[in-house]
Structure formats: structure tokens, C-alpha cells
Amino acid sequence: MTPQRVTLITLGVANLDTSRSFYAALGWTATQAQEGVVFYQMNGLVLALFGADDLAKDQGRAGATLGTGAMTLAQNFTDTAAVDAAYALALSAGATALKAPEAVFWGGYSGYYADPDGHVWEVAHNPFWPLDADGSLTLP
Amino acid sequence: MTPQRVTLITLGVANLDTSRSFYAALGWTATQAQEGVVFYQMNGLVLALFGADDLAKDQGRAGATLGTGAMTLAQNFTDTAAVDAAYALALSAGATALKAPEAVFWGGYSGYYADPDGHVWEVAHNPFWPLDADGSLTLP
Numbered sequence: 001m002t003p004q005r006v007t008l009i010t011l012g013v014a015n016l017d018t019s020r021s022f023y024a025a026l027g028w029t030a031t032q033a034q035e036g037v038v039f040y041q042m043n044g045l046v047l048a049l050f051g052a053d054d055l056a057k058d059q060g061r062a063g064a065t066l067g068t069g070a071m072t073l074a075q076n077f078t079d080t081a082a083v084d085a086a087y088a089l090a091l092s093a094g095a096t097a098l099k100a101p102e103a104v105f106w107g108g109y110s111g112y113y114a115d116p117d118g119h120v121w122e123v124a125h126n127p128f129w130p131l132d133a134d135g136s137l138t139l140p
Numbered sequence: 141m142t143p144q145r146v147t148l149i150t151l152g153v154a155n156l157d158t159s160r161s162f163y164a165a166l167g168w169t170a171t172q173a174q175e176g177v178v179f180y181q182m183n184g185l186v187l188a189l190f191g192a193d194d195l196a197k198d199q200g201r202a203g204a205t206l207g208t209g210a211m212t213l214a215q216n217f218t219d220t221a222a223v224d225a226a227y228a229l230a231l232s233a234g235a236t237a238l239k240a241p242e243a244v245f246w247g248g249y250s251g252y253y254a255d256p257d258g259h260v261w262e263v264a265h266n267p268f269w270p271l272d273a274d275g276s277l278t279l280p
Contacts, residue, residue: 001166001167001168001229002166002167002168002215002225002226002229002230002263003215003275004167004168004169004180004181004182004183004187005182005183005215005275005276006149006182006183006185006187006213006214006215007183007214007215007216007271007275007276007277008212008213008214008216008262008264008277009146009149009211009212009213009214010211010212010214010262011210011211012209012210012211012212026141026142027141027142027144028141028142028144029144031279032279039279040144041144041278041279042144042145042146043144043145043146043147043184043185044183044184044185044272044274044276044277044278045146045183045184045185045276045277046277046279047144047146052210055210055212056209058239058250058252059209059212059238059239059252059260059262060238060239060252061238064209066207066208066209066210067206067207067208067209067210067258068206068207068208068210068211069152069196069199069204069206069207070151070152070192070195070206070207070208070257070258070259071149071150071151071152071208071211071259072148072149072150072152072195072199073146073148073149074146074147074148074149074150075142075143075145075146075147076147076148085142086142089141089142090142098199098200098201099198099199099200110198112198112199112200117210118207118210119210119211120199122148122150122199123142124148131147132184134184135143135145135147136145136147136184136185137147137148137184137185137186138181138184139171139172139179139181139186
């Protein structure tokens with residue numbers, strides 16, 4: 001079997017400087033930056049920004065038009081005020097509003113925004129899913 | 141600032157049973173399954189499968205056609221044989237081959253496949269990025 005894990009998330013981006021500025025405005029610090037690629041240390045995994053054309057080529061399909069939106073990266077928070085703050089900060093950094101945070105049917109509180117390339121982030125509070133001390137998530 | 145973390149990755153899928161069978165064939169066990177959504181415990185975060193139409197609606201844009209491919213989820217392994225094994229297992233489970241694993245310019249070994257909905261996974265060995273004991277990745 002293949003281990004049940006994710007070690008790296010790579011976002012294909014139209015303009016590396018634009019995307020890097022967006023994530024910097026959220027308060028994020030790049031851990032490594034090389035020619036054409038930026039790496040952020042996350043909670044036990046790494047997030048990368050990489051040119052979408054380069055990503056298509058790397059994936060073995062140079063020239064392909066890559067889509068976005070069918071995958072959500074979520075950040076869970078310990079309370080609704082932190083969700084509101086994260087959403088407001090993203091919009092002030094230039095994110096596209098998709099859904100303002102609100103109470104949702106499953107008993108939590110959730111909003112969505114899109115980054116400069118259309119990659120979708122959810123910001124949420126789930127009272128049934130407490131976070132570990134380091135911000136990681138272990139299902140109850 | 142917003143914490144630098146990802147707690148949940150949600151893949152929008154056309155058919156939950158098809159996707160669930162695919163990931164089961166990789167040897168993955170669902171930790172929780174509810175009506176219309178399946179959760180897998182990963183390394184400090186959770187992977188979810190959720191209907192693409194439901195995801196678009198949840199994102200505040202019901203009816204939108206969501207794209208795939210511009211985001212890669214990567215699994216790193218400690219050797220190239222494990223990369224080959226993971227790639228072969230994915231193809232045997234019905235994945236679409238994008239690029240067979242091969243030695244790449246940055247000194248590692250990497251391949252790509254797409255899951256039943258076009259979500260892209262990279263399987264890789266990076267000799268410069270050793271994995272933690274639990275399979276998590278901390279940048280050197």
C-alpha cells in the first residue's frame with residue numbers, strides 16, 4: 001500500500017511575484033526560495049508556489065491549460081473570531097471573496113476565498129474537531 | 141497574521157463511490173464517512189472526498205464548473221523503489237498516467253498521475269529532503 005500522507009502541495013501560479021506578495025500579506029514567510037519556486041514550511045508538510053506553465057511541463061503535459069477550484073485547502077481555527085480575521089486579512093491582501101464566513105448546517109462556521117490564481121482556501125471553525133497544539137488536525 | 145498551516149484538503153469528485161474505490165485500491169482507509177463526504181486521516185491533516193457539485197455550492201458558487209490540475213498533492217518517499225511502487229499501484233487502481241517516474245534535473249526522482257477526477261498527485265524521492273519518522277516533511 002501507499003502511505004496515507006501528503007508531504008507537498010504545489011500551487012500553479014500565473015505570476016510568482018504576485019502570488020508571493022499575496023501570501024506575504026497573510027503574514028507568511030518563505031522558508032526557501034529558488035529560481036522559479038518558493039517553499040513555505042507548514043504543519044508537517046510544505047506548500048510551494050510554482051509557475052503554472054512550469055507545473056504543466058513538470059507534470060508531463062507542456063502547454064496544457066490547468067484548472068482550479070475543484071480542490072479546497074482549508075485552515076481550521078479554534079474560534080469564529082479567528083476565522084473572520086483570516087478572511088478579512090485575505091480580502092485585504094487581494095483575495096477574491098467567494099463566501100463570507102457564516103454559521104453552516106453541520107454546526108460549524110466557514111467561509112471561502114480564492115487566491116490570485118483561483119486556488120480556493122476555506123477558513124473554518126469546527127467545534128467537533130479540536131486542533132492539536134501545533135495546529136495540526138487529528139480526527140476525533 | 142494567519143497561521144501558516146493546512147488542516148484539510150478537499151477534493152471535489154464526480155462520483156464518490158468511484159473515488160473511494162480508487163483510494164481504497166491504494167490501501168487507504170477512510171477514518172470517517174458520512175452522507176456525501178469521506179475523511180482520511182493523513183499526517184497531521186485530513187483529506188476529504190466531496191461531490192464537486194456540492195463543493196461548488198459550499199464554496200458559494202453553485203453551478204460553477206470547477207477545474208483541476210493546477211494544484212499538485214505530492215507524496216515523498218525515502219527511496220526511488222517506493223516511488224515506482226506507488227506509481228504502479230496508482231495505475232493499477234485506475235489512475236491516468238501523466239509522467240512515469242524518472243530522474244529529474246533537480247537531483248530527485250519524480251512521476252505524476254491523475255486520479256479519477258483529474259486531481260494530480262506527484263510521487264517523488266528528494267535526496268535533499270529527508271522525511272520525519274512519521275512521514276511528515278520539515279524543510280532542511
